[in-house]
Every structure is written in structure tokens, then in C-alpha cells.
Amino acid sequence: MIRLNSHPSGRHFxxxxxxxxxxxxxxxxxxYPTIDHRGPEFQQxxxxxxADIRKVFQTEQPVVIYPASGTGAWEAALxxxxxxxxxxxxxxxxHFASLWKKMADKLGLKPEFIVGDWRHGVDAAAIGAxxxxxxxxxxxxxxxxxxxxxxxxxxxxxxxxxxxxxxxxPALLLVDTISSLGSVDYRHDEWGVDVTVxxxxxxxxxxxxxxxxxxxxxxxxxxxxxxxxxxxxxxxxILESNKNGYWPYTPATxxxxxxxxxxxxxxxxxxxxxxxxxxxxxAATRACVTAWGLEILCQNPAEYSPALxxxxxxxxxxxxxxxxxxxxxxxxxLGQGLSKLSGKVFRIGHLGDFNDLTLMGTLAxxxxxxxxxxxxxxxxxxxxxxxxxxxxxxxxxALRAA
Numbered sequence: 001m002i003r004l005n006s007h008p009s010g011r012h013f014x015x016x017x018x019x020x021x022x023x024x025x026x027x028x029x030x031x032y033p034t035i036d037h038r039g040p041e042f043q044q045x046x047x048x049x050x051a052d053i054r055k056v057f058q059t060e061q062p063v064v065i066y067p068a069s070g071t072g073a074w075e076a077a078l079x080x081x082x083x084x085x086x087x088x089x090x091x092x093x094x095h096f097a098s099l100w101k102k103m104a105d106k107l108g109l110k111p112e113f114i115v116g117d118w119r120h121g122v123d124a125a126a127i128g129a130x131x132x133x134x135x136x137x138x139x140x141x142x143x144x145x146x147x148x149x150x151x152x153x154x155x156x157x158x159x160x161x162x163x164x165x166x167x168x169x170p171a172l173l174l175v176d177t178i179s180s181l182g183s184v185d186y187r188h189d190e191w192g193v194d195v196t197v198x199x200x201x202x203x204x205x206x207x208x209x210x211x212x213x214x215x216x217x218x219x220x221x222x223x224x225x226x227x228x229x230x231x232x233x234x235x236x237x238i239l240e241s242n243k244n245g246y247w248p249y250t251p252a253t254x255x256x257x258x259x260x261x262x263x264x265x266x267x268x269x270x271x272x273x274x275x276x277x278x279x280x281x282x283a284a285t286r287a288c289v290t291a292w293g294l295e296i297l298c299q300n301p302a303e304y305s306p307a308l309x310x311x312x313x314x315x316x317x318x319x320x321x322x323x324x325x326x327x328x329x330x331x332x333x334l335g336q337g338l339s340k341l342s343g344k345v346f347r348i349g350h351l352g353d354f355n356d357l358t359l360m361g362t363l364a365x366x367x368x369x370x371x372x373x374x375x376x377x378x379x380x381x382x383x384x385x386x387x388x389x390x391x392x393x394x395x396x397x398a399l400r401a402a
Contacts, residue, residue: 008331010331012331012332012333013331013332013333013361013362013365014333014349015333015334015348015350015365016334016335017152017179017202017307017308017335017347017349018149018178018179018199018202018349018352019201019202019208020201020205020349020353020354021205021353021354022205022206022258022353023205023265025261026205026206026258026261026262026265027258029257029258029260029261030207030257030258032257034254035253037246037250037251037253038246042246042253043244043245043246045256045257045260046242046245046246046247046251046256047245049065049256049259049263050062050063050242050245052259052267053212053263054214055267055271056181056182056263056266056271057181057186057196057198057212058186058187058188058271059189059196060189061214061215061217062215062220063212063213063214063215064076064212064213064214064235064238064239064242065210065212065251065259066210066212066213066233067209067210067250067251067252067255068209068210068211069208069209069211070176070178070197070199070211071099071103072233073178073197073199073212073213074100074103074176074197075103076197076213076230076233076235077143077174077195078103078104078107078109078141078143078174078228079107079228079229079230079233080195080213080219080226080234081140081172081174081194081195081222081223082107082222082226083140083225083227083228084107084108084228085108085109085110086109086110086140087109087110087111087112087138087139087140088104088109088110088111088139088141088142088143089112089114089127089131089139089141089142089143089171090104090111090112090113090114090142090143090144091113091114091123091126091143091144091145091155092113092115092116092118093121093122093145093148093153094118094145094148094149094150094153094338095148095149095151095338095340095341096149096150096176096178097116097144097145097176098339100143100176101113104143107228108228109228111143112139114127114130118151118153118297118340118341119153119297119298119299120298120299121148121153121155121156121300121303122144122155122156122160124156124159124160124162124163127142127144127160127163128162128163128164128166128167131163131164131167131171137169137170137171139169139171140171140172141171141172141194142160142171142172142173142174143174143176144160144174144176145175146175146176146180146184146186147177147178147179147180147184147307148179148305149178149179149308150310150339150347151297151341152297152298152304152305152307152308152309152310152347153298153303153304154184154303154304154305154306154307155303156303157173157175157186157191157193158187158191160173161173161191161192161193165192172195172219172222173192173193173194173195174193174194174196174197175193175195176198177196177197177198178197178198178199178202178211179202179307179308179351180198180203180305181196181198181199181203181204181212182202182203182204182205182262182266182274183202183203183274183275183278183306183307183351183352184275184278184305184306184307185271185272185275188214192216193214193216194215194216194218194222195214195215195216195219196212196213196214197212197213198211198212198214199211199212200259202307202351202352203307203351204262204263204266204352205262205265205352205353206258206259207255207258209252209255210252210256210259213235220235220239223235223236265353276396277354278306278350278351278354279306280388280389281350281354281356281359282304282306282307282309282350283388283392284363284386284388284392285348285359285385286304287385287387287388288363288367288381288384288385288388289309290384291378291380291381291385292370292377292378292380292381293376293377293378294312294377295311296309296310296311296312297311297341298310306351307350307351308335308347308348308349309347309348309350310337310341310345310347310348311346311347311348312344312345313343313346314375317374318343319336319337319343319344319345319346320336320342321373322369322370322375323346325369325372325373326365326366326369326372329368329369329372330365330368330369332362332365332366332369334346334347334348334349334366335347335348348362348363348366350362356389359385359389360382360385360386360389363381363382363385364382366381367379
């Protein structure tokens, strides 16, 4: 058994759905000496990362970068666009959608929560129907989570935009992509999103510490009238400084070095290839879970997350006890069930700096952990995942050279 205060051989398998493993290239980039954040060398870095991150969001619009976690970017999205007492329509897809709703409450907004079962994504038709009822246009924004990290469910953001447009409603569309950006195809401009929120520690392959607001011109216009208090989070001063490659305060310089390198890695692989890789690994993981005879939390195959898979524990078995066995014996961390899913599910992260052999090591560790923990399952899940990956490679010859 591995003792947690010892130094086990080999790498730790960090297979939670974020923070993810940070690749060596990014770590080495962050090792660069800290430089003058008002000097010309930093200006070049600032202009590069601001241009690069727009490509990742697939937008021509500005992207604001904060030295903060994704929670800070949540708050920035709300306080820059809304005023106290504004009604906000939100959708309960899981733990993180619920936390964003709690934040809206604390900020003095009036969120209306469309209840969900934590096993399905956003029902765009329900959003459209509610907006159609709002003839006075009291609802000022619709807030949804693209990829719900707590459940492994991805929602159709383009469908939400179509529903808003069909209702002929002026509400802003605010979207959380904290666990999808850089892993799941996401199109800020094409899908008509007004504010996209994200963070550094998942698909962007960085440590936690920087977060983002991609903002439309409609959102910028709304920020001129929004009256919720904001100082640090305010877009106006940041966007003005960004024009010259700087920030109005001390930015997270070394994390920006890492962001520059991470973007280079994504572009070298090609975003379509990055998204296809995540889909391939997700499909192999689901094949494995199905072969084990276990249940995937997400109930709609069209909404399966490419970034993670949440697995339901059999009745009478605790997910956290299983996770503890797996950590102590195989030095692998798996995601826990959050809030109402505590002890009921475990989550396998398969996003970020991840390849076929990393996936196979992960799934082998899970299968061995299930056996040691006495969790009822069928053998052969890893073989099913291998078959899924072989079939994918056979159908896409380019994968052999990747």
C-alpha cells in the first residue's frame, strides 16, 4: 500500500476533471524569469496571449484575462452586465450551475432557476418558453453551463441561442466553459454568446490562477449601464490597457508565459484534432464503463461530455471509499461526487494533456481499484476501451502518426 507521506515511484495520476496535468512545456515556460510588467518584453507577451486566447474562444471580440479562479470570472460576468434587482434566468444542470445561482443571489440579483435532474443538459425549449412569457423583458440575462463538471453533461449552446432568438428576447447569454474550453468545440461568435467564462486549469493545461471573460459588443454596451459595484472586475480599464498589451494592475506574469505555451501546443495539434482526441477518449471511457456493467450518470448520449465521465456507484457502495482505495494503492486521484452526488458517483477526467496510453493507465487503475474495493463489476472494461481506441485508429490513419 502507498503511504501518503512517502514518495511513491512513478507519476501521480491526477485524473480529476481539473485541475489537470500540466505538461512539461508549460512548466518550463513558467520557469522563465519574471519580467517588468510595464516593459517592452512583457508588451510582446501581452499582445500575443490576447490574440491567441481569442482563437481558442473562436472569437474576434475581446477576451479579458484576470489573475483569478473561474469563480472570479463568474462574478465579473455578472457585475459587468447587470444591476441590482435584475432578473436572471439560470438552468440547474449540476453543482456548478447551482453555485453560480448562489453567487447571483449574493450579488443582489433575482435568479430564476429552471430545475434539472443533474443527469441532463439545458433544455433550450424550456428557456425559450420562459422568455416568450416575459413580454416585459424583465429577464436581463440567461446563464448556463456548457460542460457541467459535476455530472459529465454537455449542453447545446447553439440551441439556447436559437431559443432566445425565437422568443425575440433581448436577454444577454452568459455561458460557463470552465471545464470545456480547449477540450470541447466551443464557438463564442458563431453561437451568439455575450459573455463566455472560463479558467486556466482544465483544457488549457495550466495551473489554477487565471480566468477569462470573452465579451460581445452587446455585453460591452450593457456594461456601460450596469450598476452592480465593480472595481477590480471592471472591463473598461482592462480593455483600455490591453490595447497596448498591458493590464491596469500587476498581471499573473508567469502564468501568462504558460498560457502562451499552452496556446502554441493547442494550435500545433490543431483545435479540430484536439476536440477529436477528447471525443475519442471519452468514447473509449464510456465503452469501458459499459463493459464493467456500471452506469454513466449522463442519460442522454447526445450530451455525453468529451472532458469527463461521471460513473454511478452500485447501491450499497460508497464512491469515496472506492476512491480512497484507488489513491492508496495506485497513486491515482479520481473526482468525487459533489453536493447531492456525494458518495454516489466518481468522475474520471480525460481532458487536457492526455493521450491514449494515459487513458489506458487511468482505466486500468480504476478497474483494479474496483476489484480491491469490492465494487461489483464485470471484468474486461479495459479491453473494451482498447478495442474502442484501436477502431478509432483504424478509421483515422492519421492517428497512427500522431
